[in-house]
Amino acid sequence: MGMRYRRYLAGERIYGCSHCKTHLATIHAMRSRAFNGQHGRAYLFDIVVNIREGDPCDRAMTTGTHTVRDIYCVKCNTTLGWKYDKAYEPSQKYKEGKFILERNLLVDVQ
Numbered sequence: 261m262g263m264r265y266r267r268y269l270a271g272e273r274i275y276g277c278s279h280c281k282t283h284l285a286t287i288h289a290m291r292s293r294a295f296n297g298q299h300g301r302a303y304l305f306d307i308v309v310n311i312r313e314g315d316p317c318d319r320a321m322t323t324g325t326h327t328v329r330d331i332y333c334v335k336c337n338t339t340l341g342w343k344y345d346k347a348y349e350p351s352q353k354y355k356e357g358k359f360i361l362e363r364n365l366l367v368d369v370q
């Protein structure tokens with residue numbers, strides 16, 4: 261189940277899981293810092309690695325209904341945020357296929 265091998269990222273700034281420091285994303289893949297997660301501020305990324313995706317579900321947010329999947333660290337199974345599968349509002353379509361990571365659950369690993 262899940263990924264057996266973890267990927268290691270290279271770059272000037274890498275975000276990792278705050279529990280186990282598994283690499284998750286680079287600053288180059290960050291699209292926005294202006295999001296809110298379940299636990300406060302959150303970041304929007306184009307690409308996140310070393311995660312497991314949960315089942316899709318519809319969630320009502322302040323910006324409308326979205327189909328999202330919770331995402332989990334492959335190593336320690338912490339819930340890190342979610343992935344946008346689908347946005348119903350045309351103005352929110354840019355989020356589709358992108359990932360939210362909760363700032364409080366990230367650490368700088370480099």
Ligand SMILES: [Zn+2]
Nearest residue numbers: 277280333336
């Ligand atoms: Zn972890």
